Amino acid sequence: MAAKGNEPDEFGDNAFDDSDEFGDDAFDGVDDADLEELEQLEHPSKRTKLSRDAESPDSQDRAHLALAERLLSEKFGYKAFRHEQAGAIQKILAGQNTLVIFPTGAGKSLCYQIPAIAFPELDETSGLREPENAGVTIVVSPLIALMKDQVDALRKRGIAADSIDSTKSWDDVKLIHDSLRKSLLRILYCAPERLNNEGFIESVKNIPGGIRLLAVDEAHCISEWGHSFRPDYLKVARFVDEVKAERVICLTATATPKVAQDVCKAFKISPSCVFQTSPYRPNLELNAKTVAGSASDAESILDVMFGKVKTECDLRFAELFKFLRANPGPTLVYVALQQQAENHAEALQKAGFNAAAFHAGMKTEVKQKIQDDFMDSKIQIVCATIAFGMGIDKADIRNVVHWDLSNTIEEYSQQIGRAGRDGLKSRCMFYLSPSAFYLREVFARRDLPSRQSLRGLLVDIFNIGSDFSVGQAFKVSHYKQGREFDIGASPLAIIYATLELHFGLFRAVTPEYSSYKFEAMKSYFPVIKKDPSPEAKAIFSGAKKKVKYHDIDVNAVARSSGLGRMDIVKKLNFLSDSGHIKLQVAGIEQRYLIQKKLPQTDAEIDAVLDKLYTDMETREEDALQRSREVMALITGRKCFALALAQHFGMGLPNGKSKCGHCTFCLTGVPVMAPPRPITRTTAAAIQGVLKATDVRDDPRFLTRVAFGISSPRLSQLGLMRLSAFRSLAHHDFEALLREFTKACDAANRKS
Structure with a gap:
């Protein structure tokens, strides 16, 4: 999914974690027989191609493989x-x-790390490039913690690597740019959002030797059919063209056949260049169990989710304690919300377990300490949201427990993949409770705005764009629009991406910062006064000193000097990279280049609205369906491991239909889905919500209040503090929506 909105609510940034996860160490300790068994799962067409290559490789292929194998041994210590x-x-x-x-855990990172350090040797052999033009490999990765771990690991092996992220100081960034200009870095990590930074784009365009390789981690995020589509990833393919990257490698642990097709289309990857291995792990026991409870138990669980109480029903914790005592060892307990992580850790500690909580809302230094202690086995159990586990290189994790229903099968597959990387027997337990589907429904339904909100947004976008002609760019603040039209940041970004991709109305281009200011270093005035360039003269005359910082209106300076805006920005970045100024930017504004005349009449706007809203409704249903797929995998009449492999278009070794050690294989009986408590909606219940607010223009907004789904407008009105919020959580969402639609229609008729 895309980044979350700015609203501080129970289901906003500070409550749960919705980032992607992945790890990159090899299957150390897995038996060779198991490895041979897994190798048989490649697609037949691809296996034939690889066999042909192996039988008659040309001299270049042999030389490349020999170099790669030597670097694998020398730098990473692996034999093959x-x-x-x-x-x-x-x-x-x-x-x-x-x-x-x-x-x-199957070693994806080696697939770009080996080429990155091989390029200089290939250059030397070919004689086509000098060392000072070695270029760099850029790795697009979504998580700062993982970037840090990978950079640290590479540096320990003597490989020049670094990352540019929000934690870097001004001096750090300056040193990185110096290293890039001198071709001293082999690998540079950055987040996908960095590719929208106009200064970064201009800087990498001028790296001596260029971008030798762009590695796109979590590449499934580019696919609209993927489980965590992110509009920012759509811009990665454009970045490849803009900076003229020589080649691209896309990496993911969770691509279904349809998602793989999307990735290949975006990056022009031929079928012979797709490499896939099965998610099947022979040493993992996949278990599941229904923890039945009454409606009051489910209500208690919801109270925990919203931080109203500290303990969940004793029945669930008793099962967890029993499992952990029977299966000692390093353990990950995955929960959905930050409050749950803290509550579970506290409950486990009181029961005598060595446990700690981990979630994205904790301070960076605290999270790092917990991760380090878990890696060093000073902590045995981590109760975590999905923020934990990315890049964790701990081979002896014995258990992975899922306390709540996973968002998707892909997410479940990633998380269980962290267990047993040493090849030893490990257990994965999935608990199903009466409230399992409610939370997933909240997550799925929060991204669909009301039809009224969406129409208001479209009118605003097209009005802003109407002042510009085809070929010109207009600017908007997503943050302001989200608050004004009650649409979260994630769905808002997807709306813009849909208008671009499906309607062809405009094309997203590099965002701009509305505010530039800098602190002048001692060298600034001598350098800027001696610089004869028109850009330097424009900056010197246009920057206004205000106490410590110089403010500069880049657009105004560009207009008055007749220079291009990017020329001014480029010079400011050069001065910053060279240490003459400390540059600060703020107020990001998205920019869109108009491709064709924007809709203006009501009929034209409604035509776009109808198609767009139908698409968003489909997205909502897709999200709900993904949760149903997880439930179906756990409660189906099929081996868990087979069902998991088939989801990714593969199967078990040798065409087997059973793994022999999952819950279904051992019992022959499917896990029973827990009954979901649904309360019949009454007129009195509806009136209780209507009395809490005078909003009568948006039935979906009222349904969100009743069901417990936050939004920017709901946060602004402070309704989450009232008893009406989540008061009808155990009612059917669609039934509530129908009732509030009737109430709004009645109120409008009276007015």
């Missing part, structure tokens, strides 16, 4: 490549775009 690593690396070194679909 596993699975499809060698094939993927050969394609990259040969200059071909590649897609790697490996399960969590």
